[in-house]
Amino acid sequence: MDAARLAARINLLGPVLKARFGGPVAKIGLDAGLGCPHRGPQGRGGCTFCPPGGAGRGLGHLSITRQLELGYQRLAGRAARAGRPLPRLLAYFQAHTSTHAPPGVLAALFQEAIAFPGLAGLVVSTRPDCLDPPRWELISRLAGRLPLWLELGLQSAHEPTLAAINRGHGLACFDAAVAQAKDRGIEVVAHVILGLPGEGLEHTRATARHLAGLGVWGVKMHNLMVLQGAPLADDYQAGRLTPWSLDEWSAAAAGFLARLPRQVVIHRLVADPGPERLLAPAWAARKDLALQALARYMQEHNLSQGDACPSAK
Numbered sequence: 337m338d339a340a341r342l343a344a345r346i347n348l349l350g351p352v353l354k355a356r357f358g359g360p361v362a363k364i365g366l367d368a369g370l371g372c373p374h375r376g377p378q379g380r381g382g383c384t385f386c387p388p389g390g391a392g393r394g395l396g397h398l399s400i401t402r403q404l405e406l407g408y409q410r411l412a413g414r415a416a417r418a419g420r421p422l423p424r425l426l427a428y429f430q431a432h433t434s435t436h437a438p439p440g441v442l443a444a445l446f447q448e449a450i451a452f453p454g455l456a457g458l459v460v461s462t463r464p465d466c467l468d469p470p471r472w473e474l475i476s477r478l479a480g481r482l483p484l485w486l487e488l489g490l491q492s493a494h495e496p497t498l499a500a501i502n503r504g505h506g507l508a509c510f511d512a513a514v515a516q517a518k519d520r521g522i523e524v525v526a527h528v529i530l531g532l533p534g535e536g537l538e539h540t541r542a543t544a545r546h547l548a549g550l551g552v553w554g555v556k557m558h559n560l561m562v563l564q565g566a567p568l569a570d571d572y573q574a575g576r577l578t579p580w581s582l583d584e585w586s587a588a589a590a591g592f593l594a595r596l597p598r599q600v601v602i603h604r605l606v607a608d609p610g611p612e613r614l615l616a617p618a619w620a621a622r623k624d625l626a627l628q629a630l631a632r633y634m635q636e637h638n639l640s641q642g643d644a645c646p647s648a649k
């Protein structure tokens with residue numbers, strides 16, 4: 337019900353992919369075991385919100401083919417139980433920084449995924465500062481062969497916030513990567529976090545306006561969560577950080593969406609943490625309640641994506 341109410345107001349990824357591929361599509365998240373250049377001996381300590389495992393699910397020791405097989409079995413089982421057709425598959429190089437390897441190594445990993453039977457496309461998630469000309473060349477070549485989009489972490493369009501979360505790159509770096517991708521006709525999805533330390537409604541809205549100006553294809557929204565092992569956990573436990581309430585988040589998310597053009601594809605509205613690693617806020621463990629709150633807020637305020645975006649008028 338909430339999904340239907342939200343779909344009427346937001347340009348959600350599911351219907352967009354269904355129209356593009358002519359049926360249901362599902363991503364299989366992959367961990368290529370590449371790690372993150374922002375961590376380790378050569379790194380600068382990692383982002384403060386990111387726990388040691390990042391977005392990985394500990395599968396980095398398995399081959400790409402094996403991870404795709406496991407993902408496919410899971411999806412096939414789910415489809416059979418629900419009496420639904422099997423979705424087409426997208427290989428989602430998701431964990432850590434998926435361009436953090438020499439281009440030859442990356443080419444072999446991506447090729448292994450492409451060879452998986454029935455694969456419909458590739459998704460590559462990375463940092464904007466981990467893309468040099470040879471990597472751009474590789475990604476462009478692949479994008480000429482099959483559907484592909486690039487996911488780039490931004491988190492916030494505010495330099496002080498980027499410094500405070502130890503992002504390790506500035507806004508200009510992200511903007512330049514988006515420009516490079518657009519020059520090559522590659523679709524970009526920006527990752528943002530709503531509720532970062534020191535940010536309020538105005539910061540969130542300004543980040544949306546910045547992304548609207550850049551002309552990104554999609555946006556993946558996360559709500560700030562304090563996860564076990566992330567540097568932010570120390571701030572939270574010492575009382576230096578109070579995550580947003582559900583009401584604060586839903587107002588900010590609605591305002592953010594209202595400032596994005598209607599054609600921007602929303603890949604995610606709220607994050608889905610494993611309950612075992614979530615410290616706060618408690619409401620983040622209930623994605624259903626978060627979506628309900630957002631749907632209610634948008635309905636009560638009669639807001640839809642793009643309503644406060646000048647280019648939508």
Ligand code: SF4
Nearest residue numbers: 372382383386390432
């Ligand atoms: S969020 Fe991404 S870039 Fe930042 S530390 Fe985690 S894996 Fe590295």
